[in-house]
Amino acid sequence: MFAKSQEIHLTPALEDYLETIYRLVGQDGFARVKDIATARMVKAGSVSPALRRLDELGLIVYERREFIKLTELGESLARRVYSRHRILRRFLAGFLGLPEDVAEADACAAEHHLSNMTTEYMVRLFEFIEMCPEAKELFDHFRSCALVQPGAEPGLCQCATLETYQSLSLRQTLNDVKPGQKVHISRILGDGPLRQKLLDRGLLPNTSLELTRVEEPGRDLVVRFQGFEVKISESEAAHVLVEIS
């Protein structure tokens, strides 16, 4: 007769429409084509066919030029999508410390692509932090830590013990490595575009690589990892803390 809840596999776009309707109905008491179009940032002409599909799936009651109602199934599906949205947003903003607008945008985009298990583990983490006073402190600290402040000096995170701090200052950068040596990246220093550029090139903490050679004009370093060779300038290399193995 009706499709069972388990059988319904909504596309990300339809999930988005459904969620938008849910939020509008919950907030304003009704959902109109115009508001849906505004919220989803599409033209009104795109909304009608989407509503027809949702109606065919039995998730909404959609009659031409009437307010849109959610069916029981539609409401429960929408609530699930929205719940995942909220988990993700709170995880990004409240836990990782991202600005609200970035957290909201990323939550919108990624919510359709994470498994139940992943969002559930995020909730576990919330609960864990709630249970452990130490965890709560530690995370408040993380978010306000020197590490996450733009332009902060490397290694100045106050949470580091003296020993960690000292061993950090003893640690070498890529510039201290000789050709042929294999190293393990422990940290990328700095902030902003330079750091982003290094991360984009795959130089993540906890990555191993080998210095193959130094190209003399400019002392560019050529390192090998993931089966490719990547060139790094001397000034960039100074921001890559490594352990030589």
Added chain:
Amino acid sequence: MFAKSQEIHLTPALEDYLETIYRLVGQDGFARVKDIATARMVKAGSVSPALRRLDELGLIVYERREFIKLTELGESLARRVYSRHRILRRFLAGFLGLPEDVAEADACAAEHHLSNMTTEYMVRLFEFIEMCPEAKELFDHFRSCALVQPGAEPGLCQCATLETYQSLSLRQTLNDVKPGQKVHISRILGDGPLRQKLLDRGLLPNTSLELTRVEEPGRDLVVRFQGFEVKISESEAAHVLVEIS
């Protein structure tokens, strides 16, 4: 002449193709249509047009029936995508404690939808944990904590201080609430499908709601939040820890 790196907006599918090629070339030294199709779980017939598009964008060199080569631009774009993939996977597996296969699948799916800033903050968190011995301990603890073990008794996380534990056992469930009272959810107990069902219905820690009435046959609770009414059975409500406000 050529599109600049900034101007290129790859669709998720094309990003995936590019990343797959990068991984195959790095691993095997070459990339064939067949392997790309296998890795992406599509039919070979879908690969050729995708390669043509990547070629037109100047990201690969694609000549009929030849091995596929990455251009310099393609290689750097691919590395960026793959880098994000690795960050996300390590975040999910290493930090949240998800099983490797789930982490890999979710990383694959979500990597195209998160901003630079978000992945960068994840790296900050890695580095923070690396810097702070306490943070490292705490997270090892989180992952092995009773809280995250299937079937664990609620409130038995050893990291909780005695005070937290006691106040927890004093805390009320939804069943202790009277109609008209507003409450704040502090935790969802239990594990498995029941917990999932409650989370799917939007009952997340840190959510506020109002008990509107109790429907007598069966003592189902009707609560109001987000502008909707949701029905919760007595046995489900016993798993919802609340603070009455």
Added chain:
DNA sequence: CAAACATATTAGAGTTGTCTAACAGGAGGC
């Protein structure tokens, strides 16, 4: 060498989701 096989490409069709532009319906103002 030719047949058999693995691999790659193309053509055609279908789905989803978007747009624009033209059109329809309803509510309020004159």
Added chain:
DNA sequence: GCCTCCTGTTAGACAACTCTAATATGTTTG
């Protein structure tokens, strides 16, 4: 009552992505 504005709908076009089935190419083997 009629006109206008706001809103919603439809049709037609298009871009991405996928599939299947047919075809082409190259390699291995008898």
